Amino acid sequence: MMSVAIALPDSPPAPGTLCFYYGDERICVERSHRQSKVDRVLIKVQPDCRVLVQAPVHASDEDVLQAVKKRARWIYQQLREFRAQQEHVTQRRYISGESHYYQGKQYQLKVIASPEHKQGVKLLRGSLEVSVREQNPDKVQALLNDWYRHKARDVFARRLDVMLDQALWVTGRPPIRILTMQTQWGSCSPQGRLTLNPHLVKAPRECVDYVILHELCHIAEHNHSERFYRLLKQVMPHYEAVKTRLDAMVGKILT
Structure with a gap:
């Protein structure tokens, strides 16, 4: 008998969070307002794999998402690098020799x-x-x-x-x-x-x-x-x- 895998629905994003897909991966970004006259969107990927986006107050969520998607490949690569670093981390036991x-x-x-x-x-x-x-x-x-x-x-x-x-x-x-x-x-x-x-x-x-x-x-x-x-x-x-x-x-x- 064939079994069929059913994907669970994605959890709803937290307030202030915008999500999009890059391939099969769902990437969520935390939006905050940028207090600047410059209209550019600033994107940062943190070592803990959080993606932070600062955007002008007047920019709509859709406009911000479009700007983020243009950097989707770079964001994905940054996330892969930080995740690879985390995989090689061994939890310390605080014993001699560490x-x-x-x-x-x-x-x-x-x-x-x-x-x-x-x-x-x-x-x-x-x-x-x-x-x-x-x-x-x-x-x-x-x-x-x-x-x-x-x-x-x-x-x-x-x-x-x-x-x-x-x-x-x-x-x-x-x-x-x-x-x-x-x-x-x-x-x-x-x-x-x-x-x-x-x-x-x-x-x-x-x-x-x-x-x-x-x-x-x-x-x-x-x-x-x-x-x-x-x-x-x-x-x-x-x-x-x-x-x-x-x-x-x-x-x-x-x-």
């Missing part, structure tokens, strides 16, 4: 379990040494996260001081908040406060500089307008290559 990153370099994790040891993390001779009273991966992870957060505060503060010499439009020293985020490396509040992801300290220094400069540019340009990207390119001409490098590391440093 590789962990700090400032762009790989370090081997060494877990020392002893009731007499003071619990903490040390960076020694190419390894990250974590001392715990008993074998407990959750405790090892918590200690590492605290260590990364502490290091991030120091590293980000030093790099902000260096980047401020290039960001001549910034008056005063913006405050920094450290916050773990799943889909952002950083953000800038309307008041000029920078929020940075502590996981970013695992990336090379140049990537840290890129994220800080990106957020400092938002103090001058509060959205991703053409002027924003012109400003970013002025202070970091090769920012696109650095962003690509950082995006390629997402699976290695966010797990």
Whole structure:
């Protein structure tokens, strides 16, 4: 007896989401308004495979979809690349022998379990040494996260001081908040406060500089307008290559 496969209907898109098909794949994009006089539609594919679209307020959803479809092949290729990166990511178990990153370099994790040891993390001779009273991966992870957060505060503060010499439009020293985020490396509040992801300290220094400069540019340009990207390119001409490098590391440093 022949069986017939019946495809389940696609779930309705969330509000503000537009969907289209590229071949057999349904691709959904999250639309937001672009606060700019430029009528162009700006498309971004995030490492977590979200597709973001900024479009002028007056543009209809149909017009936005037509613009997105013209870039459908590029969007599909970006999604394939990010998905391929995710497939090769192995979930960390926080046991000795694993590789962990700090400032762009790989370090081997060494877990020392002893009731007499003071619990903490040390960076020694190419390894990250974590001392715990008993074998407990959750405790090892918590200690590492605290260590990364502490290091991030120091590293980000030093790099902000260096980047401020290039960001001549910034008056005063913006405050920094450290916050773990799943889909952002950083953000800038309307008041000029920078929020940075502590996981970013695992990336090379140049990537840290890129994220800080990106957020400092938002103090001058509060959205991703053409002027924003012109400003970013002025202070970091090769920012696109650095962003690509950082995006390629997402699976290695966010797990």
